[in-house]
Amino acid sequence: MELLEQLRSRQRQDSDMFIHRFSLVHYPVTLVGAASLIDLPQTMKLLQLQAQNIVTSEQPLLALSGGIGEFISQDDIPQVIEAISEGKLIIVPDNADPCVKLTPISRTLSRSIEAPITENVLRGGISAFIEDLDTNIGILKKQTISDRLRVHTYWLGSKQRRKATLLYIDGVVNGSFLQRLQRAIESHQTKDVPDLQALNAMLGFTKWALVTRFNTTELPDSASYALGQGKVVMFLDRLPFALILPSVVVDMFASDNDRSYPSFFMYAIRLLRIIGLLTNMLMPGLYVALVSVNPDVLRIEIAMSIAGSRVGVPYPAMVETILLLVILELILEASIRLPKSIGPTITMVGGIILGEAVVEARLVSNVLIIILAATTIASFTVIGFHNAISIRISKYLILILSSIFGVLGLFAGMVVISAYLASITSFGIPYLSSSRVKEQSDG
């Protein structure tokens, strides 16, 4: 019994492992598995039930393997160990017969399906993905009832293994994109993927990109809609959202949930988001450009009133803006870290007390407060937090250029950002393409 010896010695280092004597009808066996992953009493009950049904059989193990298990040779110790760490139950017979790998009744280690946390739905389904991979696939399959839905599962990583699943609709998905994506995954399958940055590296995208290469969503609706658009949905085990590839610029403005409203409102809302994006990127830069470099552009009354509000502010507009922007970013960051119960306090302290006091103390002008408040609010009109942060960064480039070159810098910054966005492609699909990723389209 070399296998059992090995497992016992392993048990001394891994107290989670159980090695349990059991009798299947009259057939003595040993059950091995991870106690934290397997609901042992329930599984034993199941085994007994199965065994009673096959009481006539001479070889109950053989019968079991035909149902819910599969054979592993006793000599293949690494595979046994791997099966245990995946949460499978191993039945080791007392003689030298091959052991059986069995899918047991596992403990419930995932929360139940709940409403989304990072996305709000006003008119549409509100069940969200959870950490369990199979549940997610199930939800999505229920949402996308199609005989052309294809599912591919990969085991990624070598030290830390993780299950990943690709879903796409055959015939709709962009073929060359899918091929290149699958090739990238297959050629780096041994790389560990503990986080999305590692996934990014695995797929061969640059590390320093300012925009995300995969859109994320918690909503089965959105994932299903993306499938219909010819995109690929990827699930990673223990990640409560779907990754949608490729990510395109339209994803910032258009969500499938918009389609719950009449078309006119849908376009109006999308226009509003575009305005939000532009406001967020341009307003701080425009303020600095107009106040410190090109005040002549403004109508004289406005120029006077802005100049009036800056009376007593001791430093240039650029410093003033950076100062306040950093404070706002701090508030944003803090409100993500803080527990929900303290969140409103921070809003109060940050928004009202700090804002009021900073103007009273003549440290910044109150026009700037208005502009930056608008900027911050506007940055969250785009869809998805991952998109909101990428536009948060790009406004600083425009701000710096504007402080040097005035309105020219503002426009140059816009061109630079446009050029940057235009240069991004993922597996042949440009970031600036329409939302529908058609077959054979690359532009």
Added chain:
Amino acid sequence: MDKSLQVIVVYLLTHVGLIFFMYPTDIIETLEAGHWIAVLLGFAIHIALLTVYLRGLKYGAPNNIIDIFKDVGRWFAMVILFPVALYFTMMIIITVRAYSEIVTLIFLDSTPLWAIMALILFVSSLMAMYGVESIFRTGLLVALLFSPALLLVFSLAFQNVEFLYWFPMIDERSATFSYVFSKPYLLSFFAFTGGFLFLGFIPSYIPYKPRKVLIASTALLPLFLISVYVPLLTFGPSAASALQFPFISAVDTVNVSWLMFDRVTLFFLLSLVGFSMIFLSLVIWKTSLLVRSAFKFMSHIVTVLAITAVIFLICLYIPDWQSVERLLWWNTILRLYVMFVIPITTLAVGLLRHRKGANLT
């Protein structure tokens, strides 16, 4: 997939970026009346050459213009394309220098010229480095972002016009075409020749329909007319001819009470500078392609950086606006070469190839 839209947009952008500064000055200087004839003539020549060029490229498809000429012979290609590379370089130098000068004159009087030139060149060479597909996509996005400002200005520009200045509609000089070889008229072709050559450099993986480009190019005619007639109708011919940038001055007279900005010109001008950056990036990219077809060992990025550095240094050595104008005039020979010789040669070579191909099959 058909990418005609991107090609058309970039084609229009590059022209729009060039039309509104020097072109009205030159045309108004050429004639005292009947400017529309001069504009129409220039435009007709432009369309004719464009047709010839596109037809030649069609015969040579899917090769780009460099490969078409190389088919005839490496030295033939070298000899015929060398002036083009020279023209492109001159073009970039003049455009960068002129636009920086305009920007300084109009709204950044305290910023040093080299800083503005550095900014314009930096942005353009960055785009050129990203490659032509990226330039096309940028063009589309920038057009979407900037066109509202342009449309606003075009619709406001007619605020102060006096239509009586339209008359006399024709005089002897304009009717007899005696002005065709005059200096300002030859200079005015600057606005026509800048853009259209790029159609021959587009790689075959960006397919487009030549017919669509031709149709879309007629959209430029109203813009050419607006650029000349808005200052003419605002100031009258004699006053307009005294101005350095008549269209900009004409837009400067516009007063809109409901806008928070005093000078609408600024946004118009900056949109044009944005377009010209795209134009510049395209020319830098083309020049890099030409340089690399002669020196194959150079990588794209190195070539672009080298071109940019050389151009920046030359730009620094141009002392004033008079020198820019002199350069522009010297460039006329190259411009005429690029305008006439290249399209016609392309057609000739294309036809030869086409016949040969027909004989073989």
